[in-house]
Amino acid sequence: MxxxxxxxxxxxxxxxxxxxxxxxxxxxxxxxxxxxxxxxxxxxxxxxxxxxxxxxxxxxxxxxxxxSISKIFGLVMAMNRLGDSLWQRVRMEPSGQPFNSIIQLEWEKGIPRNPVINAGALLVADVLTSHYSASKLAFLGFVRKLANNEDIRVDLDVYQSEFTHGNRNAALAYLMKSFGNIEAEIPDVLSHYFTQCSxxxxxxxxxxxxxxxxxxxxxxxxxxxxxxxxxxxxxxxxxxxxxxxxxxxxxxxxxxxxxxxxxxxxxxxxxxxxxxxxxxxxxxxxxxxxxxxxxxxxxxxxxxxxxxxx
The missing domain is CATH 3.40.710.10 (DD-peptidase/beta-lactamase superfamily)
Known part of the structure; x- marks a missing residue:
């Protein structure tokens, strides 16, 4: 075309x-x-x-x-690492609910509707945290490679702001953990997620x-x-x-x-x-x-x- x-x-x-x-x-x-x-x-x-x-x-x-544009990079990394088994832990359907809905996640027993709402992106962050020894560095390295620019950085002020005000994302992660759909420790998953967003x-x-x-x-x-x-x-x-x-x-x-x-x-x-x-x-x-x-x-x-x- x-x-x-x-x-x-x-x-x-x-x-x-x-x-x-x-x-x-x-x-x-x-x-x-x-x-x-x-x-x-x-x-x-x-x-x-x-x-x-x-x-x-x-x-x-x-x-x-x-x-949230960072969710694309995380999804590609998780797909490359897990293959089709990723889709047993997160679906690919539109949510029809706010991107940070807790109610839907409870209804659907901790399996997020798709990987670009917050619950799904947190699930992807768990995959990366669980499968890379230094997931935050791996993520930043992946982005730098794609952009062909080693100067891309994490904005630490935004990261700190996210971490301080990230209670709803923490609630989503702990709810998924209660259903057995999060493997890593929640603070590690949140730290990865807030890093990629920043x-x-x-x-x-x-x-x-x-x-x-x-x-x-x-x-x-x-x-x-x-x-x-x-x-x-x-x-x-x-x-x-x-x-x-x-x-x-x-x-x-x-x-x-x-x-x-x-x-x-x-x-x-x-x-x-x-x-x-x-x-x-x-x-x-x-x-x-x-x-x-x-x-x-x-x-x-x-x-x-x-x-x-x-």
């Missing part, structure tokens, strides 16, 4: 100019104090294509807390690091196999149905791309056989998705005809 990227720079600049002031419709995440202090008027967009080009506009090279990356770095999902599991820049084509398909399917929290159906309806958002204001969208779009704007709507980011992704997908359902 070859897409015309002539004057992509101009399109990104125009879209950013059109939408960046829409941030007044949203609010910066405040339940993690370190995120509440981020200036609301940042906005950036980057598009990385599988032929090696990256184009960006606005604050696309400014690092921000990737938060990694700081730019739109440019995120877009480039996820190109393998647009290229059947192969990093198009290094030619390394990151995951199997089947697992790339599975990750994209989960992102299509569940990656945008309770707005996933609406996003599929209006945009039609596998996507994942984070409460740091980041949003990535995978365009199979083409590339990755990444946006960042901190103010969120009531679903926890970036107001400006959603408009930017929808705008560029519409302009270039990128929906997977075309």
């Amino acid at each position: 070859k897409k015309n990227i002539v004057d992509l720079q101009g399109k990104l600049n125009a879209l950013l100019h059109s939408y960046r002031d829409s941030f007044v419709e949203g609010a910066v995440a405040d339940y993690i104090p370190a995120l509440a202090s981020v200036e609301p008027d940042f906005a950036g967009i980057a598009v990385a294509t599988i032929d090696g080009k990256t184009v960006g506009a606005g604050d696309y090279q400014h690092a921000f807390s990737i938060q 990694i700081a990356m730019s739109c440019e770095q995120l877009a480039q690091s996820l190109l393998f999902l647009a290229n059947k599991g192969i990093d198009p820049l290094t030619k390394q196999v990151i995951c199997s084509p089947k697992d790339a398909h599975r990750v994209n399917a989960i992102l299509s149905t569940s990656g945008m929290y309770d707005q996933s159906g609406e996003f599929a309806f209006s945009v039609g791309l596998p996507a994942k958002s984070g409460v740091g204001g980041g949003l990535i969208a995978i365009v199979p056989n083409y590339g990755v779009i990444c946006t960042w704007s901190p103010p969120l709507n009531s679903f926890g998705n970036s107001v400006v980011g959603m408009k930017l992704v929808e705008g560029i997908a519409e302009e270039l005809g990128l929906s997977i359902y075309h």
